[in-house]
Amino acid sequence: MRTSSVGGWGIALVLSLVAVILPRTSTGQGAYPERPISMVVGHSPGGNADLGLRLLAEAASKTLGQPVVVENKPGGNSFLEFVTVMNAKPDGYTIGDHSTMKYDLSVMYEKTPRKVEDSSVIGMYWAVVHGVAVQGESPFKTFKDMVEYARANPGKVTFAVPNAGAPPQLAMEWVGKKEKINWKAVPFKGLAPAVPALLGGHVTSIAGLAGAHLEQVKAGKMRLLAITGATRLPDFPNVPTLRELGYDIDAQWDIGLVAPKGLPQPVLQKLRDAFAAAARDPKFVKFVKDNNMPLATMDGEQYSKYLKQSFEVRAPLIRELGLAFKE
């Protein structure tokens, strides 16, 4: 019986080694892509960002001839996905979602913020506009009402944010500093858990995605007080932007794609072309329009420039707000 158990261990060892080693012996760079591409999405499934990216993935799969498979990694408020992609092999089989927010987070979480040059930017595909909303029964009819209440009651007004450090949080913190009021951000993992928190009255307001709240607003359960983007939204003609209210800030959340640094140029070009085409796919366009989001495409080079410019503006802002990385 002793020898049988050793034999058993032997079989187990060999089989498990085989199972681990086998997937590694893939062929070299034949015609890219040769196998499915993994798109790491730093957002919870079912959210706006995730849905749009899935549509892009589906459309790009057709052009590339290999499936683009979405993998959700919502950890660290979408920062985990960024780190995962940056550390992956630059072989074109791992890409991930990208936005100026990743660099904001880098300033907040890391000692040395990452630079745009340390990645291969694929492109930008759409933007999400945020809005500040309160419950339908809330006494605040305008944004100013809430500001005044916060001034009179420091520490009592809270706003839910779908990701810690997300653009709407920066906008609200900026307003808070300007108005010298003390209101607090409550982070949630995505928009989905934040909405019940608002509807149940556990937080005063939500700095969430304006387009996603349309149904709730129509039903009278939520009231949109302000848009954090640069222009008013067609579905909410009466809601002012923060700029119109006198605050010199707008926070739009751009969504694009990125790959690790050092991606071979032909592979990068193929990805750029495939996703540029995907952004014209009718399903994707309809989704973006239906959800009140501006369709904004930039190719890789333009997007790199845009990211660099944003970084110049946002990094000092984050430091000024006291949110930057502290030892």
Place this chain on the structure above:
Amino acid sequence: MARKGRAGPALGIAAFGSFIGGTLSVIGLMFLAPPLVEVALKFGPPEIFALMIFGLTMIVYLGSGSILKSLLMGTAGLFLSTVGMDPVTGITRFTGGNNTLLDGVGLIPVAMGMFGVAEVLENLEQTVPRLVVSSKIRGLLPNAKDWYDSRWAIVRGTLVGFGLGILPGGSTALPTFISYGLEKRCSKHPEKFGTGVIEGVAGPETANNAATGAAMIPLLSMGIPANVAMAVLLGAFILHGIQPGPLLMGKHPELFWGTVASMYIGNIFLLILNLPLIGLWVQILRIPYLLLFPLILVFTFIGTYSLNSNSTEILIMVLFGVIGYVMRKLRYDGAPFLLALILGPLLETAFRQSLIIGSPAIFFQRPISAGLLGLAFLLLVVGPLLQWRKKSLALP
């Protein structure tokens, strides 16, 4: 129960319990949706925190050994759940610069290690037994006595699953474990749990299906997903141009009733697919262990690797296999550890959010969270007190 040769009835009652729990919760969904959602909305971060604490005190009833050991395991699980990125500030903890651990120690590698690999290691230290089950496998379906024994377990499982599944931010882990704890508490022979008591299968299986049905309620009546699976369904609706929200039932009644009908049908299929195959699954136990255990190991290795193609996770699994083996030798139970690992991140997030909203007193100022915390405290105190009382009364 498999060890007693009663694997068939166990699988059978699991299938039937699931069917009953699932069907009843869909019926509940049909009639009770709006008022229940109002209750669910009252659960904000402090209430969710209190609920998690209550769930974790169920640890007291999960362990087969001493309560102290179970609590130790639960605490260890909570500590392990802090590995990775902090949910609020994003600072990495205990990762040692390793990227695999950024998202925390994976649940699947740990579970497969502690319950799969460890079990194999434990079995191998004896002279390799020829079969897992030495007694004859009797009967494939639950008999009349099984049904009689399980009847209240199924009722309680349905209620627990339905009640807890509707709450925001939960997973099906919570109702399942709470149901097991509840069954043990309500049973006339709690010490037999772990040796093949059918209520321990009937209750949790019913609960997790009831919870799944209940999770649809916030989605269909308010457009709010209660957990990740519902969020994906929400996404599916949006992709088809339907915006879930409070007006969904009025604007798209065919969607609501269509979903309800599909859930009924799904439950029936669950039964049809499960029952005939019981005979087949049970035969696996007849495979000589000599062949079975390498297969078990291979499946756990491949399964873990298939998640993220990350061989570090296999190392984690093997590590926890060894840890699990040591735990078993020292008679520590792995279930509380795993529950704490699952609930840990949810607990911490709710706690941090609550503290941003208010001061530490907030947990006691709000009726629901105060009530749940009080209940948890009672459980923690009453359990050991009763044990101590029994012991002291037994002394001559």
